[in-house]
Amino acid sequence: MKAGIVVFPGINRERDMAIALAQAAGSAPRMIWHRETDLEGLDLVVIPGGFSYGDYLRCGAMAARSPVMDAIRAHAARGGAVLGVCNGFQILIEAGLLPGALLRNASLRFLSCDCWLRVERTDTIFTDHWQRGAVFRSPMAHGDGNYFADDPTLDRLEGEGLVAFRYVTEQGEATTTACRNGSVRNIAGILSPNRRVLGLMPHPEDLVDPLMGGTDGQPLFHGLAAALAA
Amino acid sequence: MARDVNASLAREFGLSAEEYGRVLSILGRTPSFTELGIFSVMWSEHCSYKSSRVWLKELPTKAPWVIHGPGENAGVVAVGDGLAAIFKMESHNHPSYIEPYQGAATGVGGILRDVFTMGARPIANLNALRFGDPALPRTRNTIDGVVRGIGDYGNCVGVPTVGGEVNFHPAYNGNPLVNAMTVGVAPANRIFLSAAAGIGNPVVYVGSKTGRDGIHGATMASAEFAEDSEEKRPTVQVGDPFEEKLLIEACLELMATDAIVSIQDMGAAGLTSSSVEMAGKGGVGIAIDLDRVPQREADMTAYEMMLSESQERMLMVLRPDREALARSIFEKYELDFAVIGTLTATGRIVVRHRGRVEADIPLEPLADQAPLYHRPYSETPAPAPLGAVTDPLGVRASLLRLIGCPDLCSRRWVWDQYDATVGGQTVRRPGSADAAVVKLEDSRRALALTVDCTPRYCKADPEAGGAQAVAEAWRNITATGATPLAITDCMNFGNPEKPEIMGQFAAAIRGMAAACTALDFPVVSGNVSFYNETEGRPILPAPCIGGLGVLEEATQAARIAPPAGSELLLVGAVAGHLGQSLWLREVAGSEDGPPPPVNLAAERRNGDFVRRMILTGKAGACHDVADGGVLVAVAEMALAGSVGIELDAPEIAMPAHAFWFGEDQGCYVLAVENAAAVLAEAAAVSVPARRLGRVRGEDLKLAGGVPISLGELRAAHEAFLPSLMGG
Amino acid sequence: MKAVVSVTLKPGVLDPQGKAIAQALHNLGFSSVTDVRVGKRITVQTTETDPAAAHAQAEEMARKLLANTVIESFQVEIVP
Amino acid sequence: MKAVVSVTLKPGVLDPQGKAIAQALHNLGFSSVTDVRVGKRITVQTTETDPAAAHAQAEEMARKLLANTVIESFQVEIVP
Ligand SMILES: Nc1ncnc2c1ncn2[C@@H]1O[C@H](COP(=O)(O)OP(=O)(O)O)[C@@H](O)[C@H]1O
């Protein structure tokens, strides 16, 4: 798998992401400064977490309008795989590659804690190393992760099976308290219609080593590495 | 703006008549307005340490692993594998009182710069916070703003906030304490210093533009608060963590080349202190052309530019042939880059603006003749011994009250707002071990980090309190299995012109020095914050200690949570000391007595034993005994592991509440598999140790008492902050 | 020329911040408050001297960057 | 009655958001932009029917809660 990590000014989880990708793929991903626009030869483009442009104005708004996004859009249009985590998810949404919006957390506070996620479908390059309905732990760290979309959009997402992950209790129930940021229908991650673009708020890349406190996040990266192996 | 310069204006600027006289004799003429500003900030308490220097000299600062001790932007110690840890703690008390959010945020920004200016990538932030009476609305506002400010800044720059402490006391009503610590890592042979060199070399300004922010912040931090200070405040400094993040990356990229001769952040007193210190330390002169300084506002005067405390700015001296390379790196990050001056052979700082010389000061006397005070001091009277105190509540109810009180309740509400995992190296997050543990990239090693101080002990007996703060930091690091290496400190005190405050300071230093020496735990950096008083009421003195240790194998880091089935041992001698304990305050309603004495020899012996048990795999978990005593430590272990614990009836010659809630020092609770073997090893090295109980069941059970379910315990522990702060 | 771009959440989009402020105002004794919505007020200074052109430009800025039209609407006002 | 409270940073106070937005607008080709400042626009709906009273109340709300008067100033406008 040839993976590239796009780094916008203010992105800060590119090192975490590189650890997870290198561990799964056996080789270091390419780091792409946002002014580069050549994504030739990449199987997977990742936009990691952080605070692109300080999260000023709206999270992800300024990064979404930068030139490299056209290249990412073209990559996605070719069927290339795109993963956006946290700020990366916000950027994909602001760029219109995924629908909806990410609003301030319902608590109006930054939330840095572990959450539990349920895998909603397993026939994607991102999730096929999990069992359907599997529940895994993941750190999360964001101030604006409250997923919102209007009802028609939500119904379409549900109808087409494009909800990838939901916030749940450790036992797998999608309760209100399990969804600390207030996301509508407990949505934590969504897919594009061709299921080659995934955006999610939590950070599975921060749980890929016993030293980090566990390996719950590994299936995402192992799945990608297997699916995109040359 | 420009006013007549005379003794009375000097007085307004915080210079005494005697100090102003010295300015006149150094210059041989009346200073210009700008020069007066430069002298006043350089000779302020904050920048010159004029009241504290004579005492700080007593702190031990050396050890074979110390690379740079006090005197640089931050302390540097070797941590193995060719790496160095670079760390420092700093106060932002006064700004955080005026504007809690920005005050705390810019505190984090400032301490980050002190660390990355030396070539380190910052890998962890910690913070020590003291707030007033939680019942006051103002306190809630302060907590809210400070925690958001620290979180937002650290989260945005992508440095994990991994630890800290929070206390409450009415003595902080008008003077919260906000102390921020940053730890960074660099190759030990690539440390950048601030001493300028190379006559003719360009002096380069990078980062944010200069505005009229926080002019005279350093002198503000050197004066007591009066009622009207909320009106008189200077323009508040606003932090821009996005700019800081770019500055970190740009500086580190430049530091990987050979372009930098010396580099220094612009902290307190901004361009003045950075240029004066760089040139002064290097024994060269410096000429600055203010017309070239990137400016945010129109018509700024020389005085304003020299004293501005705009954030996210750095000053560096470059090799002339690398200027273009350096410029290209800063342009990549869209940061301002301006050559604003050159190094000269004059030994003077010469500041030009719009064709006029606005300041021309010889550097040597500015530094050498800076005021130095041996302020009068009076020793704190020894507290009367505490007589017998009866237990009004019983052990079970006392525990539930203590574990939920403001000083002992869960800090989850705070740390849930701090990104603790960014970077992917955090091995022990807040709440999981006595010190935070952060792995070093591309190494098997990890650092253990903690901040500690018990101000109520320091108030009652500053010498014992100073020693205790150092010992507790050492103990917390030890409890993870790490070897303690060095500390940074942040000395928060009242008005040093009062003999009783100076007495507290001197005694705290004595206690710290004794503990540092006994524990081989030298001071490598620090900061002094005086004048923490409002309307004459001083704070509880707080010499906060930031400790750093190293684990050779990150995988060996101990946690608090005890493995199921293990036995609990208590290491250390329990005398049932209740003076100044939280039990005494929260249950018996008194703040009396002497604090617990620290036996440094026993501290070391017990700690070295505990560390050995952890590193040899004989102890599966460890928690030190601190605020609240043994039973609180045990309850915290049960909560951390979500496990039940069954305690035996202790064989003791003291009341039960003294045993369970006394705050004796040098004690640890260990979870072990083979209790007999560990007890035998303890006996062999004369370390007191006894059985406490075992991990079993679903409740916390005291022999003969009504069990406390984990649910009840957790509810009591978790409630306070969320209900105070509204979720 | 100065353009003031007011960006507000569309009706129907949850405004947790507004809700929290309304609650806080009640707690402070402002019992007549029934609803609070929080928007942005972005002031853009330009060298453009023609009001109509400045207005058109500001609208374009709002559409392209300043507002997220999925959840927000905006209004432009030109101040000389 | 509706009160619109505009909260803006005082002159001279750094506006990191505004700075970043101005830069982004430049990158999008809006080269005439010289400065951007970001404030809040808070709409408060009240049951108060007297405009003068509503105005006074909104000013008090701003002083007490809506604006941080250390760094921000505010302006109230009543919309019927
Ligand atoms: N309490 C202290 N103990 C040890 N060293 C100290 C103490 N206070 C200050 N120092 C040292 O004095 C120097 C100046 O401190 P400070 O003015 O806070 O630095 P900066 O200019 O980086 O803000 C630093 O090297 C600091 O580590």
Ligand SMILES: [Mg+2]
């Ligand atoms: Mg410094």
